[in-house]
Amino acid sequence: MLGESSFRASASIHSPSREVYMTVFAPWLLHDFAPGEGERQQAHTPALDTESWLPVAVPGDVHRTLVAAGRLPEPFYDRNEPEADWIQEREWWYRTILTGPHDALAPDERLRLVFDGVDTYATYYLNGEVLGESRNMFREHDFDVTDSLRPGPNTLAVRLDPPLQHVELAQVPAWDPEIIKPKVAMRKAQFGYGWDWGPVLPTFGLWRGVELRRERAARLTGVQFATVSLNAAHTFAVVTASAEVERFATDAPLSAEFTLTLPSGEAMTRQLTLEAGQTAGEVSFELRDPALWWTRDLGTPALHGLEVRLLLDDQPLDQLSQKVGVRTLHLDQSPDADEPGTRFFRFVLNGLPIFARGANWIPADSFVGTLTRERYEPLIRLAQQGHMNMLRVWGGGVYEHDAFYDLCDELGLLVWQDFMFACAPYPETDELAREVRAEAEYQVRRLRSHASLALWCGNNENQWIQEMRYLTRATGDLYYAKILPEVVAALDGQVPYWPGSPYGGNDHNSMLDGDRHNWDVWHGQRPIVRQFGDPIGLDRTLEGVSYRNYAVDLGRFISEFGMHAAPALRTLRRVIPEGELYHHSPSMDHHNKDNPKNKGDALMEGTTGLPGDLAEYLLFSQVAQAEGLKFGIEHYRRRMPHCSGALIWQLNDCWPVLSWSVIDSDNVPKAGYWFARRAFAPLLASVKTLEDGGAEVWLTSERREEVRDTLTVRLMDVAGQTLWTRDVDAGISHGQSHSVLRLEAGELQADGGHYLRLESRGGHFEASTHFFVEIKDLRLPQTLPTLEARAQPDGSLSLSVTASQYSYLVHFTSDEVIGFSDNFFDLEAGQSRTITATHPDRALRPEDVELKMFQARQPQPQP
Template sequence: MQLSLNGRWNLFYFEPGQGVQKGAHREDFSERDAIAVDVPGDVHTALIRAGILPDPYYDENPEACGWVEDYEWWYRTRFSVPSDMQGERFDLVFEGLDTLADIYLNGEKVGSAQNMFTPYRFDVTEHLRRGGENTLAICFHSVVLEAEKKDVSRYWAAFYKPRVWVRKAQMNWGWDWGPRFVTVGVWRPVRLEAHSVARIAHLFAHTLRLTENGAEVRLSAEIEVIGEEQRPLVVSFFVRDHGQDWGVSAPVIDGKAETTLWMDAPQLWWTHDLGKPHLYTVEAELLDGAKAVHADSIRFGVRTIEVDQSPGLEPETTNFTFVLNGVKIFAKGADWIPADNLIGSIPAERYRKLVQMARDANMNMLRVWGGGIYESPEFYDACDEMGVLVWQDFMFSCAAYPDDDEDFVKEVRREAEVVVKQLRNHPCIALWCGNNENQWIDSMIHWNEPEFPFFGKRIYDEVLPQVCAQHDPSRLYWHGSPWGGDDANSDKAGDKHNWQVWAGMIYPRTSREEPRSNPTPEGVSYRHYAHDKGRFISEFGMHGAPVLRTLQRNIPPEQFFYDSEGFLYRIKDPDTSRKERMFEAHVWQPRDIQEFVLLSQFVQAEGLKFGIEHYRRRKFECSGALFWQLNDCWPGISWSVIDYYLNPKGAYHYVARAFAPLLYTFRQEEDGSVTLWSVNDRTEPASGDLRVRRMRLDGTVISEEEHRVQVPANSSQQLLRLAPATDPATEFLVVQVKRGHHAPDNVHFFAEWKHLKMPKAAVQAVFTPKGQEGSCWECELRSDKVAHFVHLVFPQDAVQVSDNYLLLLPGEPRTIEFTCPEPCDPRQVQVWGFNVSKVECEVRG
């Protein structure tokens, strides 16, 4: 039995060390000056609601919130135990405390916490009043104050070195896409539990093997006995699925009940692009004789997941291909960061919306990056239900960690054991990964110091693999990202981060070679993706502005001009001049913020499309493309394709088309010719009649051909070779499916954007209502000339739109459907484009 302690608590703050002196832990402490705080939640959100902190994301207000990290914060609440809540032992359970905390019940200290990522359970039987009111108080110490007491002279870290000692979201101290917010508080649920005899501590269900006829599933339960008496206990397992049930029992031996179950003809869990992500429920009942003393349940999917690391086709290479239920897959997706800086106050619907947007953009994998958090249950549940795989980093990023400190290593081991047991039942999780970029960066820092110790190696090479092997043998443990080959960022094995584009790094490199870079417009151009021979690309990308209204909402009017102090504050990349180099490589320098939004979104969209199509054409020499990054934690200018207010950027729609299950894609060859390729991620062959046109930018057709094509299942192949352009500045190619399996239209321009002779296009937009409420509309777009990157700019946030950022050809209208969160007037919708000079809008109906 359990009692939820979530809800409205009282909040107080003191100078460090003053809370106990002032009696904040005592039952008789005056709560007259309390600040209301939600549990789960965080201190910053409570202070914003109380008017003590300003809007944290407007202007430079993150600086005005910085004082929070310097204080000691106290949470207090009162509760009574219901008379029917009986048990031999009572536990206070905290799913998440951020971060260094002391817990007091009725004035007595009952426990401490030092890790944001793990739950804590405290036996409070001796301290609990069952017949009266109880006072619960939690003191949160300043993590900054405590971290800065530590010796960091032996270690390196990006952004803030003392963070390596604190098991807390590393991005709290700022990153190159977000501001510094050192959060604090009760960020996950709290409850009181009562138990007798024993309790089920953990459940685990995983598929041992699949055959044509069924699946063998391993079921286990970890049991904690209450008290000293040892009794013969049994666990009954039931696998349930809408009336179809399987049942089996197992005795508890040495604290564990384990058994196997054969499931005839089960429905498998697939990614959404290959099938249905079917989920089963496992119910477990702990029996003391005929009496049930505890019950628990989990969901799981019948599926196997492996990584094929067999020798590659290219010399001295190794594959890195995920295999789901025996089917090789190309991983298509993005890197995920926390959905808000104020981590404890992220609503469940935000998680579900972001995962849904990823799925709708044809993504089948998200990588949970190692500088954030082990995500909310709502995130993993959404991925389970929507058929999206998760590459799961452990929370170590861009730093050397103190693995020479035994207490730190002990805490890391405990953290890993807890996290693996918590998350292993989610079928979405495809792989455990030791860290983000630590081996790679360390090898660059100490490239000429072969004897210098790599702090963290013991964690990634001993502790984490041991924990994963013991508690989850069903998945691969991978030592880091990137990792594999002589250099951690090798082209020949494992996964790779491509930061040649945007940052100018030069590849390939060996582990003891001095790092080189070319931070020139030519050196950072996204055209370098065409030469990437990586086996699995788990990071690549470039900046793109959020929609204009996001910047208008957060930059003060007097600062609302290009490269103002307020504008540059939105960019957390330390080198803000990178945007100018990228513009110079591909387009031209913007003259104002509106043109900056247009050009940066355009370059980001075209660059990600260029890279993704290159990686997909190399299937399965390359087996994955996870770009940096899906989402934002604040309204900044970053690598994300969805801004903080859930507005998709141009790159989001480009990525959705580039990740389509069936894709026809052009490749520029060195001799000037162009080859047309097909990529099919489905497990069935495809066919179609393709219309391939060579056109001029004024809309005239130079030539047209039609080809009947057969595309094998799960393949990439070259279809055609087309002649070079006569005039690269005015010609382009278009491929469209006339009949057959659907694939998005695609286009190839022969020259760089800044060299194209784009015409001035006039676009007509006709809006027609869909339904009576005024929220759903259809828009037909037409252009008199070739018009590129044509898109609707909405007056509301989080508009759901079927497609956007389109190429319009003369005489070929395109239709977009969109749904606004609230009724909207389409006359307030703007139409922008790369070369649109005139727009006429009409509203019908």
């Protein structure tokens, strides 16, 4: 949104409430020059004529500004991506008029200009004079302008240099020269230079806000909230709140006032005196029957309000506020006695071991400066509604916006937070080490008090790839083994630190210890069971990439696993020309960044058969992903507590693409999202196939309370006939996962015409279907269920579906982004279900949705 920039107050430590001039910036302007030309043309001086400059949003991004001005074709469309290459070869200038205060500052006052995020190599000018420079996208940069800011109008300019020119001569440790380039010497989002799901669109811009702060005597530089004790009965807790202070014009005693507001509305206040010269202090609160912060599957994510005021002689100097949660959390890595030689890797929340069910989060847009809370909220709500309790912020993107962490706090989602290092050997220079330390200090202070924060992690895959390829120490261990853990220990001390992901054991991707990335399935990596020094090979046959290989994974915590699926047709139509809407068209392959481009074909061939047209490709790829995720999640959850986490790669996309995401870039959930949602339900009934042809029925529980129910197991044929029924006691407690029924091979008719159906009488467990053959070999009926769609007074649609025969993958599609209460489900013969459809902006009509199901090609008779 363009217009006058003003101070943004929010309930976070990053953007605190402060007394500042409410409207001090005129609209920002943007222009580009050849490198070095901006200063020569006086772009930094007040006298410059800016008539040809473009209006630009702050926070924002250069690319989107150019698209809006007609200077750049939509980079996501067709193969336009290279049309933006010239942007990274220019220098980009931002300018605005900054109004200084007309009243004189007191002797103990100052003016501080704060840039929350600048991407990346920047020089700052005020009234033609250099204020300073910065070279890190991931931290705040500030300047004391007390003596240089004039009353009334001032010209503020920011020059952004072509980033690669600053590192083109950097000595970068060699891995693959086609992948590892000098970009790793920059503290800049690495995904912008391309990934196996992302385009090459390096960003530029003032990607976060700019503020002028008028401060007196001292300011708060950080606040930390921590739960230091919680008794086993959860009836008593002790929490602490601490404040850090910068004194810039006083050594006198200061007062800090801490107010903790309980969810009930009751407020508790503590006073603290910071004696002369003292710059930090702490208070404690004792809470009886505290309202605890839980993930949604275990309770309510109760939030308290924390406000800290800094005073001098009873006059307020500064104030910070944040929502906080009362909870304990630690990482249990004790030996697993039931599997000798292994250790747990499980999170313990409020004394309760949990299974982390969730997904990896990548930036939600290639142009991260354009993201707002309104863009984050639908995705994070879908994660929470999908029975997820953890998101991992991946290390090749960015430390996310405050809104991301606020939403995770509110919705009860834990956050695994990578530091921003990914898939590369990072040079260990003094300059880069200083930047990494400053970045870590800033981010730890910013994020440490979020109730959702569960883990600090040093990097993504750096130690693993280094050892796997070169059998040597990872270049970058200066950061992961020294600087980052030092900063976390000094400034946090509550949230655990882990050196990398994956990491631990007799291989950095071990099944015995630490966390593990399972790319054995999608990439066909072999051997699946590996130790330090074992060579890596590939098996991309149908058997090599079969999702059934998840069954041999005995990892402790699976922090990445997944497989490709196409997005919705409406999403593709936005970016693929009509004449190229077919599988492996040049434009479609351009929107698939994984190589080779046909890697997913083997997965489809083994699961659904190869597609014959676009409609089949979209559906078959989503079926293969969905069935694979269901199989993997159920396997990992049956292994609880030996396995204590399964995080899908990946939740979301940064552009319209064929990728591992379960929600596409238009926020349309794929079939894999709905299958994972059912497999992630706190109570799970599943079937494990045995090598002798038999099967076991398993129950798994992550409910805090004991559950009593009866599970009905039926052997069915696709025409709706019940061959036999078994009722099983389904009593289970939290953290349990065990077999409740064994079925011998002779009891099963393991062919394409039969399946096992699991349902619970009390409705505690999601209904589940187990097939004995691949989807392509099922003898599925071809009759579409009937649909009755009724518009409701609130603008929603009530969709009643009835099947005459067994119907697999019943689903609704639309040309718009419509929310469904459920989708991609199966129906038994004679079964009816009612689904609710909603639109965020208008009332729906029956013609807005279309009913479909999976109709497999019928197997040909064998000669």
